[in-house]
Amino acid sequence: xxxxxxxxxxxxxxxxxxxxxxxxxxxxxxxxxxxxxxxxxxxxxxxxxxxxxxxxxxxxxxxxxxxxxxxxxxxxxxxxxxxxx
Numbered sequence: 001x002x003x004x005x006x007x008x009x010x011x012x013x014x015x016x017x018x019x020x021x022x023x024x025x026x027x028x029x030x031x032x033x034x035x036x037x038x039x040x041x042x043x044x045x046x047x048x049x050x051x052x053x054x055x056x057x058x059x060x061x062x063x064x065x066x067x068x069x070x071x072x073x074x075x076x077x078x079x080x081x082x083x084x085x
Contacts, residue, residue, distance in 0.1 A: 039047065 042050075
């Protein structure tokens with residue numbers, strides 16, 4: 001058999017298995033302990049860093065809209081002062 005045809009058949013077979021696994025939920029269902037397994041490899045200092053990073057991202061997410069509000073009122077005050085002169 002031609003090696004190119006053999007490779008093509010292997011590729012088609014692997015793609016067929018891939019698409020069958022997408023449609024069969026029993027094969028693709030994630031394990032419930034996957035997150036616990038991921039964090040089981042971390043040390044306590046790593047978990048502390050993750051908590052600090054999560055809190056920092058929340059703080060950053062709240063300060064950006066507040067900065068927009070403060071800058072908006074500041075620019076409105078400048079416009080009011082410029083029109084009053």
